[in-house]
Amino acid sequence: MPPKKIEKMSTQVLLATSGLGEYFRYFEKSGHKMFDANSHASDLLVEKIILETESRCCITFHSDVRVKIWKAFRYQWFRGPGHSLPFIERTEVPDIMLPPKDWVDNDSKVKFNDLESDRQRQVVRKTKQTAPGESGSALQTYQFEVYKRDIDILYEYKDLERCVQEWEKRNPRAMVQEDYREEVIRLRLKNVIDFSNSNISVRKGKTAALQQSANIVFGVQLLTGAACFIMMFIAYTQYSAAPPELFMSFFISSKQVISSVSFFIAMMVANVVRARLKGDPLIRQLRKTVLNCERLMERISDFRIATESLRLSRGEMKASKQQNVDRRKAIEQDKDKEAKAGRKVRQRSGGKRKKKQDPTLALWCPDAGVLDAKEIT
Incomplete structure (x- = not known):
């Protein structure tokens, strides 16, 4: 070509x-x-x-x-x-409306369960008793913004906990034996456990390295403390034979005392650095998450065993689905037949119903129930 x-x-x-x-x-x-x-x-x-x-x-x-x-x-x-x-010009890009810088979401009066999941992570509510003499209810709920965020795996666990709670409240007659939805929840829980265990091992390694550094700082602290004491002892023995009037001036101005003060300051700095070593609080949270995930898996297993007799088998579930499909088709066919036959729903007339009159009363007083013009005036 x-x-x-x-x-x-x-x-x-x-x-x-x-x-x-x-x-x-x-x-x-x-x-x-x-x-x-x-x-x-x-x-x-x-x-x-x-x-x-x-x-x-x-x-x-x-x-x-x-x-x-x-x-x-x-x-x-x-x-x-x-x-x-298509190419979009800069002038064709629509403007984005952003809230003001000091704008705060006023959702303190909304129920906590009605808030979005992301918003629930950002706030915390506390109930306090009103002071005597204040008007209003005895208990007031205050909402505070949470600016500290946890790692994503903790929010993943909270989401799974809510899923398990909702699953236990559902009708077991609409479930299948060995339901795959339970397996999905168990698989997600297992992934959370594996991630937490791996994160715990990594953080333990970092904590061990920090502990080694703390031990080195503690050794430096002991050495500087010993050097401080030795320098003070050397200065005292060196000027002990001096006259009492000159002993203090010679002792304070000696280089040994100056070195002793320097070692003392170094010892205090090492003490402050060593005191800042603290355990990783996230390790405790991850361990707690692992235990809670295992408990959720046990709850799913217990719920499956307790509702095993009420659940449908896979064959029964397929049959029920087919029955529902057939029922819907039959209803649609009936509606089509009614539409073709021209059937219409009989509507109720807007006029007043005629009251029934007693035949005996009509013989004696045919005008009963009818007001005369004179009677009206």
């Missing part, structure tokens, strides 16, 4: 669409009279074309003009035929 011809368009047309037709003469002089509009030109190719034009014509485009020329070449592919991805 002969090679396809590359369809090109004039650079003058390309620049004229962006209002840059006056710069075509520079591109024509530099040899870029035609441009392949169907090719997806890269940033480097467009930069190369502009740089060659500037170097051959000994000119430098203004920054604003250069940006417009660059966009005219670079964005031509988006405007070309056969491209399902």
Whole structure:
């Protein structure tokens, strides 16, 4: 097959669409009279074309003009035929309405269970008793924002706990023996347990490394304390034979005492650094999460055993589904038949019903129940 011809368009047309037709003469002089509009030109190719034009014509485009020329070449592919991805101009992008900087979501009066799951993580509510003399209810609920976030695995566990609670409240007659939905929950719980155990092992390794550093700092603390005591002892023995009037001045101004003070300060700094070592609180939370996940798995197993006799087998479930489908089809067919037969629901008339009159009363007083004009006046 002969090679396809590359369809090109004039650079003058390309620049004229962006209002840059006056710069075509520079591109024509530099040899870029035609441009392949169907090719997806890269940033480097467009930069190369502009740089060659500037170097051959000994000119430098203004920054604003250069940006417009660059966009005219670079964005031509988006405007070309056969491209399902339309190009969106900057002016066509709709504005995003953002709340003010100090805006606070006022949802303190909404029930906690009605809040979104993400919002439930961000707030905490506390109930306090009102002070004597204050008006209103005896107990008031206050809502506080929580700016501290836990790791995602803890929220995953809370989600699974809620799923298990909702599953236990469902009707077991609508479940299948060895229901696959229970298996999905168990699989998610197992993934949470595995992730927690791996995270615990990693954090234990980091804690062990920190403990080794703390032991080294404790050794430095002991050495500096011993050096402080030795320097004080050397200074005391060195100037013990001095006259009592000069002993204190010689003792304080000695280099041994200055070194002893330096060692004492180093010992206190080491003590402060060692006191900052604390256990990782997340390890405890992850261990608690692992235990709770195991309990949830046991709850699922107990619920399955307790409701085994009420659940349907897979064959019965398929039969019930088929019956439901047949019943729906029958109802739809009946509706179609009624529509074709032209049956209409009899509507109740808006007029008043005629009251029945006693025949004996009609013989004695035929005008009973009818008011005369004189009686009305």
